[in-house]
Amino acid sequence: MGYGEQVFQKAKDILQQKRLAADTALESRRAQVVRECPEYLMLERELALTGQAVIKALDIKDPDEVAKYIKGLRKQNLELQAEIARLLKVAGHGSDYLEPRYTCAVCRDTGIADGKLCDCFRKLMKQLAYDALCADSPLKISGFEDFSLAYYPDKPDERTGISARRRMQEVLEFCQAYASDFSPGSPSLYLFGETGLGKTHLSLSIAGEVIEAGYSVVYGSTQNLIARIEDEHFGRRAADGDSTESKLIHCDLLILDDLGAEFCTQFTVSVIYNIINSRLLNSHPTIISSNLSLPELEAKYTTRVTSRILGEYRHLRFFGRDIRQIRE
Numbered sequence: 001m002g003y004g005e006q007v008f009q010k011a012k013d014i015l016q017q018k019r020l021a022a023d024t025a026l027e028s029r030r031a032q033v034v035r036e037c038p039e040y041l042m043l044e045r046e047l048a049l050t051g052q053a054v055i056k057a058l059d060i061k062d063p064d065e066v067a068k069y070i071k072g073l074r075k076q077n078l079e080l081q082a083e084i085a086r087l088l089k090v091a092g093h094g095s096d097y098l099e100p101r102y103t104c105a106v107c108r109d110t111g112i113a114d115g116k117l118c119d120c121f122r123k124l125m126k127q128l129a130y131d132a133l134c135a136d137s138p139l140k141i142s143g144f145e146d147f148s149l150a151y152y153p154d155k156p157d158e159r160t161g162i163s164a165r166r167r168m169q170e171v172l173e174f175c176q177a178y179a180s181d182f183s184p185g186s187p188s189l190y191l192f193g194e195t196g197l198g199k200t201h202l203s204l205s206i207a208g209e210v211i212e213a214g215y216s217v218v219y220g221s222t223q224n225l226i227a228r229i230e231d232e233h234f235g236r237r238a239a240d241g242d243s244t245e246s247k248l249i250h251c252d253l254l255i256l257d258d259l260g261a262e263f264c265t266q267f268t269v270s271v272i273y274n275i276i277n278s279r280l281l282n283s284h285p286t287i288i289s290s291n292l293s294l295p296e297l298e299a300k301y302t303t304r305v306t307s308r309i310l311g312e313y314r315h316l317r318f319f320g321r322d323i324r325q326i327r328e
Ligand SMILES: [Zn+2]
Pocket: 104, 105, 106, 107, 108, 109, 110, 111, 112, 113, 118, 119, 120, 121
């Protein structure tokens, strides 16, 4: 996937910040060790000297002597390291206390490994490109821990004998398990029910955990994402790197919030069909939330769209009363 200059630059800046933070943290751990055991400074100096002394091997003609010299230096070096480790242990630190702690051990937060862009850098660019799409989302990422079942009535339903709270507890548990077990082969979900029953909250909670696990996630209201695709399609906006439609098709998890709220045209219906269908064909999971029941969905979109959602998605129905009204 190709990214624009802006995304590249931003990813570079973020990595540089990480490297700086790791270096600064190391410097303060070192200063602490010097305060705790001042003899550390002497050992550190001697260790540096053994490193520099290697170059003197060039002056020695006899190869046997060179080997002996290097062996001696190595022994001295190891002894110094052992002595430092002992000091650290006495002070209550691990032997790696004075190692830099980069977030990526492969490239040491430089973004380059073996002369190529490191995977961490690609991942970062990918997520930055998706974040730009999610910026349209009206809500910040919320978590499962803020989801309260207390807002759902626990009075048993007259017909089924099951309360909305019981139903929603099952929905919540399903979503939690879905988020923690997420893999690119996870099923697609259709979350439906009245407005204000927590569909957006739970899909954002899933998004948060899946991003945390290192997957690329695009979350957005269907209306905003479709408007963006329209703008790009009709030349009113330039895409950053790949087109929005392509990002929506290829991200690890796509969350289309509030399907059905957008204004439907032949163009939007065909874009939605293309996204849903392409993702199913590539086995990329999608989560759709909607206030529309399946018959309403069918009336609004073609059967081509609804048959995919009906046949290939897991359906989760949300129960209860509008939480936003109860809170007010
Ligand atoms: Zn890396």
